[in-house]
Amino acid sequence: DPQLNPAYTFDTFIEGDCNRVARRAGKTVAEKPGGTSFNPLVVYGGVGLGKTHLAQAIGNEVKNLNPNKVVLYVSSEKFINQFIDHGRNNAINDFIHFYQMIDVLIIDDIQFFNRAEKSQDAFFSIFNHLHQSGKQLILTSDKSPKDLEGVQERLLSRFRWGLSADLQVPDYETKIEILDIKMKNDGLDMPREVVKYIAYNINSNVRELEGALISLLAQSSLNKREIDLELAKKVLRNFVKSSTKEITIDAIQKMVCEYFDVAYDKLLQKTRKREIVQARQITMYLSKAFTKNSLKTIGEHFGGRDHTTVIHSCQTVKDLMDTDSLFKESVLELQQKVQLAAM
Ligand code: ADP
Ligand code: MG
Structure with missing residues (x-):
């Protein structure tokens, strides 16, 4: 299960004024998980500033120093989806129990807990259990905890128990x-x-x-x-x-089909074959990133799917890019092609 990307380490995470507090707190936490006042450690900052890299570096460092520790990296989206799946199967207790066995729990992008009330309830009991047992929690967010909307006050107050450190644009x-x-x-x-x-x-x-x-x-x-x-x-x-010039969804669809050698009509049908599902998700992700079309319009270009499917696809691609370096390479290569085509 490729949860942690081995390339995301402290060695490759350059320290500067922009991230010093967060990076050092992360190192401290990795050396003594659960054994410092930085619990939870909340790392926050805008897109592309290194939240995932730093969070995963902590996980990798813990494993490195102490292979017996159970480390779990998960995005809040995945946490919520797992929670929903377990709910359908009447297995919420299994879900909570699984999470309570972890020594170092890293949840990336907690802003997506926004309005997921039941998942927040589950997270609340997991948080309490882990914290009381001296286990480490590491959370990342695109906003400071005090600005997180749609997250329960009782969770926010627990986030304040530890340390919140921000990441800034590097000098x-x-x-x-x-x-x-x-x-x-x-x-x-x-x-x-x-x-x-x-x-x-x-x-x-x-x-x-x-x-x-x-x-x-x-x-x-x-x-x-x-x-x-x-x-x-x-x-x-x-x-x-x-990044401002317009490229069409059709053009991106063609490029992705060519790249993965997938037939164009397959991309639009309801096929569940893995390669095709991934090609479709990447196409949606690139269409969202490089065109100004609405989620609704993008969905319509894929045989009339709705905007929630597009949101889900984009999130899946982001999650996979964080954890699967081969997948990330493909997406970056395609992104490169799209950018070149827009020149
Ligand atoms: P975020 O999760 O905040 O959107 P990421 O962790 O995905 O950002 O970082 C985006 C890219 O920038 C990654 O490839 C990461 O390795 C790189 N990066 C960010 N900060 C640093 C840093 N301080 N040193 C080296 N690389 C960094
Ligand atoms: Mg990230």
């Missing part, structure tokens, strides 16, 4: 270090002035920083051209532009 020096480690891990090199140019011009989040790097590499290999400042300027101009 210039940290961006340089992040680019350096990504290049080192992929065995790449490029002129310093190019690295500096990217760090200086990408100011949104770390995922975009990586995206810019990938775009540049792709352009360089596609055009059989050395990476230099001129190419970097051209690619980054297009990179920024490509």
Whole structure:
């Protein structure tokens, strides 16, 4: 069960002013799970700032230092879906019991607990049990716990028992270090002035920083051209532009079909074959990310599915990308193709 991505470690998580408190608290927690006042540890911050990476680094480090500890990483979406499945099978007690056996419970993106009342009730009893037994809880959220809407007050007050630490957009020096480690891990090199140019011009989040790097590499290999400042300027101009330029759902569907060698009509039918389901989910995810169509319109392009199916698909893709590096590679490669097509 690939819950933890082994690439997400503390070694590859660069420390800077933007994340120092959260990273150090995470390290402390990994060394003494349940044995510090940082319980729960809540890591919050905007998209692409490293919440999943840091949360998984804690899990990996615990396993590394203490292989006997039971560590579970789960997204709140998956937790809720499991809860619903167990409810259908009258097995809520099994569900709660399973979670109560865990030493280190990591729940990613708790903002999706929003309005899932019954799941919150289950989480509340799991939280209490684990906390009382000295087990560690690590939670991530896109907002500070005090700004979380639709989450029960009794849960929010428990989140305040521990430490909440935020992740900010990295400063210039940290961006340089992040680019350096990504290049080192992929065995790449490029002129310093190019690295500096990217760090200086990408100011949104770390995922975009990586995206810019990938775009540049792709352009360089596609055009059989050395990476230099001129190419970097051209690619980054297009990179920024490509996120605003419109590409159609049809075009994305074609690209995905070609990539996975799946027939176009299969994508629209109700087939439950795994490869086709995944291709369909990725297409929805990319359509949401790269077109301005509503969820409803996207659903209609897939044989009239409704918007909740689209939401679910996008979430499934995100979850899989966090835990399955091969899957993530495919999605990133496709994302790259879509971005290039939009140039
Ligand atoms: P979030 O879960 O907050 O949306 P992720 O954890 O998925 O963000 O991070 C997005 C990408 O940025 C990942 O590839 C991650 O490895 C990388 N990243 C984020 N912060 C750092 C950091 N401090 N050092 C190295 N890589 C980072
Ligand atoms: Mg995440």
